[in-house]
Amino acid sequence: MRTINVGLLGFGTIGTGVVKIFQQNHQLLSQRVGAELKLTQIVDLDITTDRGIAVDKGLLSTDVQSMLTSPEIDIVIELIGGYEPARSFVLQAIRNGKHIVTANKALLALHGDEILPAAEQAGVDVLYEAAVGGGIPAITAIKENLAANRITSVLGILNGTCNYILTRMAEEQASFSAVLADAQKQGYAEADPTFDIEGVDTAHKLALLCSLCFGTHIEFEQIFTEGISKITALDIEFAREFGYKLKLLAIGKHNGDMIEARVHPTMVPENYPLAKIDGVFNAIRLFGDFVGPTMLTGFGAGMDATASAVMGDVVSIARNIQAGIGSRIPPLGCPMSELAQYSVKPMEELVTPYYLRFTAKDQPGVLAQISGILGKHNISIESMIQPHRHEAEAVPIVLMTHDALERDVRNALSEIDELDIIQQESLMIRIEENLD
């Protein structure tokens, strides 16, 4: 039985999960690959901290060059995260003919245009199932099972931290900051949660999904990104009164030569499947011209689920090696040269219903002023709640609009926020009604 050698670059949480799988399911892996799958080297700057598992000291090294230049290593698992030095290491490994498995969405979303062509040229694989949706097999499903479909939309709940926070805010009618603080205490949110709560992590993942689903190259910078930090428990409660749930949604749509790619808090009808995904779970809903709607759910993060996805990719590459071939499917599903060029729809041109929350002085005529400005900007109101009088001077006024142009909504809000009666910046949340 031949041996396929794997190098692990980055011995953090997920790396520890990978080592656990090698140890615990070693025989199973070799059986399924038809070759001995061997963890040959682990490189990290820190090789002394106890990770809670027993590791042969001979595997550990701080010398990354010994791995990247080793003629022995067939597959490099990159789990160091971030842009640099991950980018340089991955490019070097590719040039040296090594296949790459990575969970690094930031790297691919920003440097995919450099890394993926390099891999194609070198005839090696870059697999990244773990980069999107953790244990959810979406990338493979898109590349393989849906390959006969023109995918018209991809929607996702892709960040467990945000979904956990929004779920708890809804359940406990608690404030964003209180839930975030508790989530940090419990390990569901990072000490610096910016990437998660501001939607950056979700946008990284959406860039990959859009590129793959639509056969194009979408840059991270092209994605409109708005996080959840301005959401209040009141908004979630109002959403429920209107029959919606509030989710941080990644939305990719393809229509003609135009792509929509946006990440923002979104109200979705409460009976829509994605609305039912709560807590740390992730979900990806795909719509293909033949398959119709398909939804995949699972743990979007966590040591073991992510390590499972990483190792699924390792097995896939190992089977290719065992079959005597290099890359079998290009990283984006079709050759780089055949990727299409699409425009990304400017956010100002979005047409969708909106939820608008104003905070105004509690005095007669307020609604007339607000609705007058909205009408002037071609925004018509579907329903309105002026929920309960606060003891303070300011009261919330909540409106749901019919379909409106985002540019008009922004202009109207700017104008309204200039009014003396408005006590704080108004909030808008986009509503998705036509989700497929």
Next chain:
Amino acid sequence: MRTINVGLLGFGTIGTGVVKIFQQNHQLLSQRVGAELKLTQIVDLDITTDRGIAVDKGLLSTDVQSMLTSPEIDIVIELIGGYEPARSFVLQAIRNGKHIVTANKALLALHGDEILPAAEQAGVDVLYEAAVGGGIPAITAIKENLAANRITSVLGILNGTCNYILTRMAEEQASFSAVLADAQKQGYAEADPTFDIEGVDTAHKLALLCSLCFGTHIEFEQIFTEGISKITALDIEFAREFGYKLKLLAIGKHNGDMIEARVHPTMVPENYPLAKIDGVFNAIRLFGDFVGPTMLTGFGAGMDATASAVMGDVVSIARNIQAGIGSRIPPLGCPMSELAQYSVKPMEELVTPYYLRFTAKDQPGVLAQISGILGKHNISIESMIQPHRHEAEAVPIVLMTHDALERDVRNALSEIDELDIIQQESLMIRIEENLD
């Protein structure tokens, strides 16, 4: 660009969907394969009926041998269904070095032990994503993404007809026979619905899932199979009162050297993800030792969704051919020679809570007699409903038990059904509480 030739055997509903995909997404397919993917021949006994799509007459033939022996054909799509002549045709095609794509779960569940080794020997692929869960990418997910996991359980709602009937019975409090009749009228149930409603179709699919998930060979005959025809709207209503939903569940579990493989109406807690899958949707929930729970949902049947799955497999094989290799992954995920031998747990040894419905004379002492017999058989009662007095003499008595041994339950029910006070055969429905 080289050409990969595909033969379609069976021009029924799904076959028509396949032809539509070839026509509508032809360029996309070739782009994703890196070769021209060509539908070269369509064989069916009936080549005159109008399928609602324009087909080049030169493609159509009634001569199956011309396809099976053609040196030109690389991939045969088998969509004739049933056991014979599908079995003979598939075996002949394999011997002639052709790859097979099939949606025929009955064929594989009964003759997989003949077909799969033949394919392994010939070095060709037999792919069957469309045989389980229609458009849901479960087979690939198990083979590829979860390959690093020991899968400990697979649960599925695998038959759209049954799920549609149960959903409508619940929504309309309608009888099984009334909903079935209407489902037949609307095309959601076959004229002869036996295979669907008696759980046979679900059991065929579970046989494949168990074999693949657990790396073994489970025969269809080893699967305990009970359908939904005895379920009444009353049972569904009682289930709801106890906090459960009623689903026809396929249940596969692996524990040590023992496999559980069973199909029966099952009460699942209403907040459990599978409980929320309604109508014609299918769902498959997998639990792996690292990935944790993963659930895949989508259309389980239908022309287009199934054709999408078939064509996903065709693309997969075409990519292998393009890469210059035969089969890359054995049909059951590991070589046939390495499949494990497990015992299937006899149904009498199942331990689970039960829902029991008795129909008894409306007279004092009835409950005492029933509970006395249950107690004698070591069955303890968790809760009881004696819902409302009927005008007729017979009243329903509904019990939920604690964990009990199926053998005991069966013996107790036989004894109870002998009592004079019992007016019709008692019903038991198994409850699943520990679903992962």
